Amino acid sequence: MIRIKRINKEDVAPVKFVDVVEDPRPIKGRDIFPEIYANIFFCARKKSGKSCAIYHTIKNCATRETRVIAFVSTLHRDPTWRSIQKLCNDMNVDFTGYTSIKDPETKEDILDTIVKHLEQTTGEDKEEEDIDRTKPGIILCADDLAPHSKSRKPKKPKERAPKIIFIFDDLSGELQSPSVTVLLKKNRHFMCKVLMASQYWNDIALQARKQIDYVLLYRGLAQSMDKLTDIYKNCDLSVKFDMFLDIYRFCTKEKYHFMYIDVVNSEFRRDFSHKLELPKEHEDDERDL
Numbered sequence: 356m357i358r359i360k361r362i363n364k365e366d367v368a369p370v371k372f373v374d375v376v377e378d379p380r381p382i383k384g385r386d387i388f389p390e391i392y393a394n395i396f397f398c399a400r401k402k403s404g405k406s407c408a409i410y411h412t413i414k415n416c417a418t419r420e421t422r423v424i425a426f427v428s429t430l431h432r433d434p435t436w437r438s439i440q441k442l443c444n445d446m447n448v449d450f451t452g453y454t455s456i457k458d459p460e461t462k463e464d465i466l467d468t469i470v471k472h473l474e475q476t477t478g479e480d481k482e483e484e485d486i487d488r489t490k491p492g493i494i495l496c497a498d499d500l501a502p503h504s505k506s507r508k509p510k511k512p513k514e515r516a517p518k519i520i521f522i523f524d525d526l527s528g529e530l531q532s533p534s535v536t537v538l539l540k541k542n543r544h545f546m547c548k549v550l551m552a553s554q555y556w557n558d559i560a561l562q563a564r565k566q567i568d569y570v571l572l573y574r575g576l577a578q579s580m581d582k583l584t585d586i587y588k589n590c591d592l593s594v595k596f597d598m599f600l601d602i603y604r605f606c607t608k609e610k611y612h613f614m615y616i617d618v619v620n621s622e623f624r625r626d627f628s629h630k631l632e633l634p635k636e637h638e639d640d641e642r643d644l
Contacts, residue, residue, distance in 0.1 A: 383514035384416030387627045390619075392517055392543040394566050396559070397552035397613075398586070399573035401525070404611035405552050406435040408571060409522060411627070412550060414442060417520060418512040422449035425522040426466065426529075430454050436524075456529045467534035473545045517548040524552045530559045539566035556586050564589045570616040574607040593621040594633065602631060 382391045395412070399405035413423060423443055430436050430452045443450040456466045521538065523530060530553060540562075542549050551559065570590060576583055577600075587599050594602075606614035606625040615624035623631040 378515050380511070380513060380515040383418055383512070383516045384412070387412065387415055388548070388569060389617075390568055391515065392546060392548060393568040394539050394542055394549045395551065395569045395571070396556070396564075396567045397550065397571045397573070398554070398556055398576065399552060399571070399613070400554050400575045403573040403575070404613075405571070405573060406433065406439075406524070407611075408613070408627075409524070409550055409552065410435065410439050410442060413439060413448070413520060414446075416516060416548060417443075417446060417448050418514065418516040419447040419509075420512060421516045421518065421520055422451070423520045423522065424469070425450070425452045425524070426454075426456050426526060427452060427522065427524040428454055428526055429524070456523075456526065456532055456534070464532065464534050466532065466538065470534055470537050470541070474541070477545055518546040520548045520550065522550045522552075524550075525554075527553065527558055530563075533560075536560050536563040536566075539563050542566075556582060556589070561589075568618055570618060572603055572607065572614040572616070574610060574612070577604060577607075590616060590618045592616070592618070598633065602633075606631075 382389070385391075388395065397405040397408060417423065425436075425439075427433070427436055431454070436452075440450050440452070442448075453465055457464055521542075523535070529535075530551065535551075536559075538545075538547070539549060553559070556564065567590075570586065572586070583600065583603065584596070587596055592599060602623050603614045606612060606623075612626055615627065617623070623633070625631065
């Protein structure tokens, strides 16, 4: 048994920021993702139901203060994505969609342009910059399409939400782009939530994997222990691997269900709705592989 004895009153307290105004509103979507500015990875094969989970996330986490910027290879072919665009329209959420991170004609990295603009403008009270709005396709941030008028500002929603929800769906090799890694590293600074969906965990760079806050694992990975082992190691979870594997098999036993991993807190759910309560003997201080 470890014993402790207080020897002074030097307790470290959180720093109060002098230049940050706290927003007291509760987080929209806190029941599914408690972290407002989270990086979320959906590891799923096609027709697994992950697009429905993305729809559900937007519906529950966005407000009219949010804009959605989506990079989706099947944007114009997938009926679920037509439903997602309609959802955004119904919620008064600005939606901008691309079929690739790179412009097919100019080969420009669209995401890199957006990230660089956010780096220049985030946290600064600037007047509207000179932006070439005639350039096809590129919309840099939520304020770019906001109407500028002297009329009274609309009342804020009762819940706070990310300024931008970025979505990357079935882009495979494009997710290795350095601009993706930069976005994942700076998403909190940009006040963004990032949703990434792909068939394989290693579709994103190693440094990008280290930035993931939540992982949703769908059916079909149990045949490859190497893939599950990589996810387990990268997430640095506090349960033994055999328990991790049992949880995955339990959660994905039925089609369209998924294993939800809260990476920071090493907590697990089946789908968004059922939290798993594990016996303490399964917590692992020295992981066995």
